[in-house]
Amino acid sequence: MSNIKVDKLMTILKENGYKYTDKRKAIIDLLVKEDRYINAKYVSEKVGKEFPGLSFDTIYRNLSTYVELGILELTEINGERFFKLACSSDEHHHHHHICLKCGKAKNIHTEICNNLNIPELKGYRIDGHKFEIYGLCPNCIKDENK
Numbered sequence: 001m002s003n004i005k006v007d008k009l010m011t012i013l014k015e016n017g018y019k020y021t022d023k024r025k026a027i028i029d030l031l032v033k034e035d036r037y038i039n040a041k042y043v044s045e046k047v048g049k050e051f052p053g054l055s056f057d058t059i060y061r062n063l064s065t066y067v068e069l070g071i072l073e074l075t076e077i078n079g080e081r082f083f084k085l086a087c088s089s090d091e092h093h094h095h096h097h098i099c100l101k102c103g104k105a106k107n108i109h110t111e112i113c114n115n116l117n118i119p120e121l122k123g124y125r126i127d128g129h130k131f132e133i134y135g136l137c138p139n140c141i142k143d144e145n146k
């Protein structure tokens with residue numbers, strides 16, 4: 001698979017000193033294609049079919065690097081790390097409802113972000129915030145009721 005998004009991300013890797021390899025491209029390809037939260041095990045299963053010699057550790061290290069470079073977003077659910085293609089920085093500030101079954105992230109916009117005048121934080125500086133809602137997406141709810 002080749003598309004503009006993948007090429008753009010591979011360029012970011014190159015600019016940060018990470019050589020273009022088929023394995024790195026396969027990992028990026030998968031994350032672009034899935035566009036939802038997936039864990040390293042899933043990446044390892046999928047990409048491992050194409051590159052049997054690629055170890056879980058290498059994949060995990062790559063995913064962590066991509067998070068550091070801002071290519072991927074990371075969330076932790078029940079102590080396990082899940083990775084997703086980062087939302088574009090041109091998008092409006094938003095948060096996600098994350099489906100615990102399929103990993104899909106639904107963008108949500110909430111008033112919370114506009115009202116960070118929290119009494120307990122008087123005298124503190126706020127540099128950012130995180131807010132995630134977990135549950136099931138409508139499709140997974142339908143599947144559960146089958």
Ligand SMILES: [Zn+2]
Pocket residue numbers: 087094095096105106107
């Ligand atoms: Zn988003």
Ligand SMILES: [Zn+2]
Pocket residue numbers: 099100101102103104136137138139140141
């Ligand atoms: Zn779902």
Ligand SMILES: [Zn+2]
Pocket residue numbers: 093094095112113129131
């Ligand atoms: Zn916010």
